[in-house]
Amino acid sequence: MAAETSSLTQSQFLSNRETLVSPGGMFELGFFNLGHPNKTYLGIWYKNIPLQNIVWVANSAISINDSSTILKLNSSGNLFLTQNNTVVWCTSSEEKAQNPVAELLDSGNLVIRDENEAEAEAYLWQSFDHPSNTMLPGMKLGWDLKRNFSVFLKAWKSYDDPTPGDLSWGIVLHPYPEMYMMKGPKKHYRHGPWNGLRFSGRPLNTIYHYEFVSNQEEVYFRWSLKKTSLVTKVELNQTSQEHQYYVWSEKTWTLYSTMPKDYCDHYRVCGANTYCTTSASAMCDCLKGFKPKSPEKWNSVEWSQGCVLQHPLNCEDKLGDGFFFMDGLKVPDTEYTFVDETIDLKQCRAKCLNNCSCMAYTNSNISGAGSGCVLWLGDLFDIKLYSNPEMGQRLYLRFNPTKLDKSKTKENIERQLRVLDVTLFDLSSIRTATNNFSLNNKIGQGGFGPVYKGKLVDDREIAVKRLSQSSGQGITEFMTEVNVIAKLQHRNLVKLLGCCFQGKEKLLVYEYLINGSLDIFLFGM
Incomplete structure (x- = not known):
């Protein structure tokens, strides 16, 4: 090939010392080595960038x-790289062309087409479908579902x-597809799924325009420059x-x-049903x-075992469950999801409640007022919380509000009792002390209920x-009484030893005094 050209026909071949140059002079195709003279490769590079x-x-x-290596285009429209007449590499297009031509484009894409067909849909083969380690503007990463x-x-x-x-x-290709960086068969990093505006694990930027397409024929991501x-x-x-x-700027x-950018970007560092924030x-x-699956390991900063439900969900009474939302999330791994693009967020919530394995939901598309529905089924993995809520997106997470509220109430009461230095008795020890609240142990009765004498172990x-x-006294009134009596210290006042609240029982445990003092007023006897 005597003159610089961007294309190769059947009557031509490319030798070791020749190149193709794209029409605008941006890219060049030819043979190169990387400092190893005995290891030569056929490739594409930026023509005017030396680094x-x-x-x-x-x-x-x-x-x-x-x-002696040469690159040829045969009559069927395939490129063959040969060394001493032995094929080293070739393309594998099954389509045929009457007059095939291989051309290097200014996008960096090497294409094979019929010389009368210039549209991308008519390419017989293209290097953009077989990338190595570099993605260029306009290149698609994803799936051609037809093929x-x-x-x-x-x-x-x-x-x-x-x-x-x-x-x-x-x-x-999960039900809600997303991009992953894989190390062998293992997930190393994921972007979070496309939510109509961006990947939920990536912020918007000022340089790139992202495009994500998912339909019955193809699923792909590509970017272009603003x-x-x-x-x-x-x-x-x-x-x-x-x-x-990388951006080429000032000769470098x-x-x-x-990406990954920080510790929380690495896949599943915190285990199931957790979130990570740097x-x-x-x-x-x-x-x-949820609570740590292994509290000992969790307290030792070993988080990989993750967390488990504190209380089972109300699968028999599904409407008994509730949801809370978190903003600014890279939503969970989408491997086990269900997607319905036709329903709104309210219908999505109802669908989640009707599936006992559903643990979270959100819109599949957050652009505009939001649309579509995605459900997460089973444990939730690889959630990241951003300090800026405008990054990421909102996720609705399922929990058992009744049991969780009771658990929090118990925790709060126990904390308050420790401050008051009041003992929390176990119900079984009180039953033993009073002979299971025997009538023989009953020593008084008031509007609040009976009083029993007992003996501890x-x-x-x-x-x-x-x-x-029937006294009408709830846990708030009960704790108010505990708080008042515990703070009263007087030699003529009976002493509060502790209390017990377990199941439906609410018990106050006093020291027992024979006659006199003010116990008659306390106990109403």
């Missing part, structure tokens, strides 16, 4: 070590070895285990952003209504005031 400029490699798994074909990035083993590593980045004069790329880096956004690549001293916390004699359910 870290390789954006695509054809034969990344098999290097070339012979100058059951996935497009994803694969990191190089190192900066000078384009052999594929084990770090990849692409879309996983300022077309900028030169930018995304690289997947095996060494740092990140994808890195400037690192614009990286602004807190303890980065992991249980969701409301340490031989102390007690008088037990048992509030009846």
